[in-house]
Amino acid sequence: MQISRRNFLKYCTMSAASIGLTRLDLEALAAVLAKPDAPTVLWLHGSSCTGCSVSLLNYVSDTAPHDITEVLTQSINLAFHPTIMALSGEASSAALHQAAAAGPYVLVIEGGIPMAYGGHACVVYSYNGHEVTMQEAVQRFAPGAAAILCVGTCSSYGGIPHAGSNPTGVVNVRELTGRPTINIPGCPANPSWVIWAVVQLILGNPVPLDSVGRPVFLYHANGTIHQNCPRNPAVGGEEAAGFEDCHHKCLINLGCRGPFTEAKCENCWNGKEGQGHWCIGVNAPCHGCVEPTFPGPQSFYEPYLPESP
Amino acid sequence: MPTITASIDPVTRIEGHLKIDIEIDTVNGRQQVVEAKAIGTLFRGFEKILGGRDPRDAAIITSRICGVCPTSHAYCAAKAIDAVCGVYPNTAARLLRNLVHGACFLESHLLHFYLLSLPDYIDGPKMAPWMPGLSFDKRLDPATVALLQGHYVEAITMRRLCHEMGAIWGGKLPHTPAFIGGGFTAVADADQVAAFRSHLVTIRDFITDTYVPDVERLAGLYPDYFSIGRGYGNLLSYGVYELDNAGQNVLFQPGVIVDGDGPVQAVDVQAIQEHVAYSWYTDTAAARHPAQGVTEGAYPKGDAYSWLKAPRYQSRPFECGPLARMKASGEYSGGVSVLDRHLARAREAELLADAMMGWLDELPVGAGAYTTCTIPASGVSSGLTEAPRGALGHWLTVEQGRVGRYQVITPTCWTVSPRDEMDQRGPLEEALVGTPIADAASPVEALRVIHSVDPCLDCATHVVEPGTLTERPSAERKERG
Incomplete structure (x- = not known):
C-alpha cells in the first residue's frame, strides 16, 4: 500500500x-x-x-x-x-x-x-x-x-x-x-x-533501554510515581489510613506501589497527555503494572515491598 | 458432490483465539453447513493465578481475563467480595459501578458492530488492515458503503469516548483499579458529573441517530439473516444494573427462555452443570455441578477439541447476550437469528444510555462510595452479573483469609461451548448448522453467524477450578448511605 x-x-x-x-x-x-x-x-x-x-x-x-x-x-x-x-x-x-x-x-x-x-x-x-x-x-x-x-x-x-x-x-x-x-x-x-x-x-533512532528492556525515556527518566505524586507527603500530602477517608490523600498505606514504579502516568490515561486520568486520581493505589514484579504474590491492598529476588 | 471440510482459523475480529471447523454439503438443493465445531485455542488457568492471594485482589486480577469486558469481571469480583464480607455497597458505589460498567458496555457494543462485524458486509478503506478484504455478496450500493465507512470511523472515536467517559471515575481503561469490595474508590464531584454527561449525550446521540439506524439498514438489505443462525433458541440472563442497593431490582432482567419464545422462567443457579467430554480436561466423572468439578488440563485427549468446557442448564445448551437480556426484560419481541442479535444489542445500548442519564442525576456528589469491607477467615460467596456478551458468574471460597477457590463461568463459555457428554452441540455450533454457503472457499455467511454472538475467547478459555456455588452472602450485610 x-x-x-x-x-x-x-x-x-x-x-x-x-x-x-x-x-x-x-x-x-x-x-x-x-x-x-x-x-x-x-x-x-x-x-x-x-x-x-x-x-x-x-x-x-x-x-x-x-x-x-x-x-x-x-x-x-x-x-x-x-x-x-x-x-x-x-x-x-x-x-x-x-x-x-x-x-x-x-x-x-x-x-x-x-x-x-x-x-x-x-x-x-x-x-x-x-x-x-x-x-x-x-x-x-x-x-x-x-x-x-x-x-x-x-x-x-x-x-x-x-x-x-x-x-x-x-x-x-x-x-x-x-x-x-x-x-x-x-x-x-x-x-x-x-x-x-x-x-x-x-x-531508526537508538532507543536506550533500562536493565529490563524499557525505553529510559518513557520509564526510568520520569522517576517514580511517588516522587511526582501530588499526594506525596513531601509536598504536603496526608497519608490515608483506609478507603473510608482517602480522597486526595496519599495511598501508601493502602497498597500503593508508586515508590517502586517508574512511569509517567499522572493524567496520561484515556485522554490527551496531561489532560486524561490515572489510577491515583480516582483514589486507587498504583499497582505497579509497568514493573517486572507485577502482579507478584503480594496483596494489592497491603503496604508494599517488592519481593527480594 | 462430497462433503467439503473447511476450517476458519483464525476467526478474526473477535477477542482471543477461536477456530471453527465446518462441513459443507448440498441439502435440498442448497449448499449449507451440515456440521460445526467451535474450538477454543487459548488456556490460561486463572484459578491457579488467584489461589492463595488476598481475596480483594480478585477484582484486579480477573479484570485481566478480558480487555474488552474488564469492568464486568472487576464488578463481578467486587460483588463476590461484597457478599463474602457481608456488605452491600452504598448508593454512590452502586451508581458509580453502574456508570463505569455502563460506559464499557456501550464501548463494547459499538466496537462489536462497527469494527468486528461490519467488515462482513462492507469493504473497508483500501489499505491494510482492511485490504485485502473478504469476498462476499455485496448488497449495499456505493453510497451506503461510503456512509457506513464514515460511521465506522466515527465509531472508532465514539468507543474511545466511552472509555474516556468511564475513566472519569474508573481512572484507567481498560483495566480500572476503582472497583473494590465494599464499593468504589472514586468520589464524584460536580465537574466530573458534567463531563460524564457531556460525553454521554454525544454517545447516546450516536447510538440513536447512527448505530440503531445502521443496524436497521443492514437488516433491510439482508432480511434472510432473520432466519439464519438461530440455533437452539435457548436464552439465559443473570440480569444486570442494580436499581437498589440490595440488588432486588435491575435494569435488564434475569431469566431463562427455552426454544426462542417460551415464557421467561426464573434462573436456578443450582441447575448448572459443566461437561468436559469434548474439552481438554481430565475426565473425572459424569457431568458435574461446578461445585464438585475438577479442572486439570489434558492435551491431547481422545475426541476432545476445545479448551472450553461445556456449561449446561438443566442439561441443555444456552446462549446468552443482549438478545437474552432484552427478551427476558420484555424489551425485544423478535426471534433468534443473526439480525435479531444485532438489533437487540443496538436497542439495548440505547436503553442503557438513557438509564445512565438517570443514574447521573441520582449520583450523590462528594459522597464516599466505600463501605468498610473485612475479609472473613472463611466464607463462600458469588457474584452474578452480565458482561456485554452475556451471563457472567464468579464464585469465591475464602480459606484462612485467602482465596481457597475461585471460579468463573463466562458468557462465551456458554455460547461457544463444545459438545457435551450427550453429544449435544454447543449453541454456536448448532446456530451454524443450516447456514447457506455460496462459496465454500470464503464462507462469509458462517462468519456472520459467528460474529453475531460476539465471541470473546479471552474470557472463555481460561478455566478455573470450581468452588462451592452459593447465591447468598455468608453473613448478614450492612449498608451505609
Whole structure:
C-alpha cells in the first residue's frame, strides 16, 4: 500500500517537545518518510486479554496523528492484526506470511507465550492446514524482524498469565527468543508510549533501554510515581489510613506501589497527555503494572515491598 | 458432490483465539453447513493465578481475563467480595459501578458492530488492515458503503469516548483499579458529573441517530439473516444494573427462555452443570455441578477439541447476550437469528444510555462510595452479573483469609461451548448448522453467524477450578448511605 505520511511528519514536528525528538531527528524522519517502504507492522496475540490492543484504540493526541484512525491510515502498514483485520481464516495467516516475506517489518507481540502442552495452550492460526502455536509463530517471525516491540507487561515479563503457579508455563519474548526487545510494559500499555516507540523505530533512532528492556525515556527518566505524586507527603500530602477517608490523600498505606514504579502516568490515561486520568486520581493505589514484579504474590491492598529476588 | 471440510482459523475480529471447523454439503438443493465445531485455542488457568492471594485482589486480577469486558469481571469480583464480607455497597458505589460498567458496555457494543462485524458486509478503506478484504455478496450500493465507512470511523472515536467517559471515575481503561469490595474508590464531584454527561449525550446521540439506524439498514438489505443462525433458541440472563442497593431490582432482567419464545422462567443457579467430554480436561466423572468439578488440563485427549468446557442448564445448551437480556426484560419481541442479535444489542445500548442519564442525576456528589469491607477467615460467596456478551458468574471460597477457590463461568463459555457428554452441540455450533454457503472457499455467511454472538475467547478459555456455588452472602450485610 502507498502510505501517506505527511500528517505523521506533521505530528512529529508539532509534538517534538513532548516525545523528545531533536531537529536532527526530524530531518532524518523526513528522509525516511520519503520512502514508500517503511516497516510494516505485524501484530501477534499470545496469552493475552486483548487489552493492549483496546488501549491502542484509545490513542488520542492534540497533534496529528490525532487518533488511531490516522495512525492506521496514514502512519503504519498494519498488515496483520487479528482483532481488526478484515480477512479471516487462512487468508489472514497467508497475509501475515506474505507481508513478512515482502520486506522489513516490526514485530509487535501482545501477550505471553505459554510453553505447557507443547505450546498448545495458545494456537494462534492455521497455515497450510497446520495449527501454529504462539511459540512457533514468535520463533518463526522474530529472527526476521527489524525490531521486536513487546506491548504490555505479558509479552515483556509474563504478567498476569505468568503469575501464581504459572499454570501454562508462560515465558516472555526475550526468554523464548534470546533476542533483544523493546519492552513497553503496562497493564494495559499506554497507547502514547506505544506510538512513541513506533516513531523511534521508523526513525531508526537508538532507543536506550533500562536493565529490563524499557525505553529510559518513557520509564526510568520520569522517576517514580511517588516522587511526582501530588499526594506525596513531601509536598504536603496526608497519608490515608483506609478507603473510608482517602480522597486526595496519599495511598501508601493502602497498597500503593508508586515508590517502586517508574512511569509517567499522572493524567496520561484515556485522554490527551496531561489532560486524561490515572489510577491515583480516582483514589486507587498504583499497582505497579509497568514493573517486572507485577502482579507478584503480594496483596494489592497491603503496604508494599517488592519481593527480594 | 462430497462433503467439503473447511476450517476458519483464525476467526478474526473477535477477542482471543477461536477456530471453527465446518462441513459443507448440498441439502435440498442448497449448499449449507451440515456440521460445526467451535474450538477454543487459548488456556490460561486463572484459578491457579488467584489461589492463595488476598481475596480483594480478585477484582484486579480477573479484570485481566478480558480487555474488552474488564469492568464486568472487576464488578463481578467486587460483588463476590461484597457478599463474602457481608456488605452491600452504598448508593454512590452502586451508581458509580453502574456508570463505569455502563460506559464499557456501550464501548463494547459499538466496537462489536462497527469494527468486528461490519467488515462482513462492507469493504473497508483500501489499505491494510482492511485490504485485502473478504469476498462476499455485496448488497449495499456505493453510497451506503461510503456512509457506513464514515460511521465506522466515527465509531472508532465514539468507543474511545466511552472509555474516556468511564475513566472519569474508573481512572484507567481498560483495566480500572476503582472497583473494590465494599464499593468504589472514586468520589464524584460536580465537574466530573458534567463531563460524564457531556460525553454521554454525544454517545447516546450516536447510538440513536447512527448505530440503531445502521443496524436497521443492514437488516433491510439482508432480511434472510432473520432466519439464519438461530440455533437452539435457548436464552439465559443473570440480569444486570442494580436499581437498589440490595440488588432486588435491575435494569435488564434475569431469566431463562427455552426454544426462542417460551415464557421467561426464573434462573436456578443450582441447575448448572459443566461437561468436559469434548474439552481438554481430565475426565473425572459424569457431568458435574461446578461445585464438585475438577479442572486439570489434558492435551491431547481422545475426541476432545476445545479448551472450553461445556456449561449446561438443566442439561441443555444456552446462549446468552443482549438478545437474552432484552427478551427476558420484555424489551425485544423478535426471534433468534443473526439480525435479531444485532438489533437487540443496538436497542439495548440505547436503553442503557438513557438509564445512565438517570443514574447521573441520582449520583450523590462528594459522597464516599466505600463501605468498610473485612475479609472473613472463611466464607463462600458469588457474584452474578452480565458482561456485554452475556451471563457472567464468579464464585469465591475464602480459606484462612485467602482465596481457597475461585471460579468463573463466562458468557462465551456458554455460547461457544463444545459438545457435551450427550453429544449435544454447543449453541454456536448448532446456530451454524443450516447456514447457506455460496462459496465454500470464503464462507462469509458462517462468519456472520459467528460474529453475531460476539465471541470473546479471552474470557472463555481460561478455566478455573470450581468452588462451592452459593447465591447468598455468608453473613448478614450492612449498608451505609
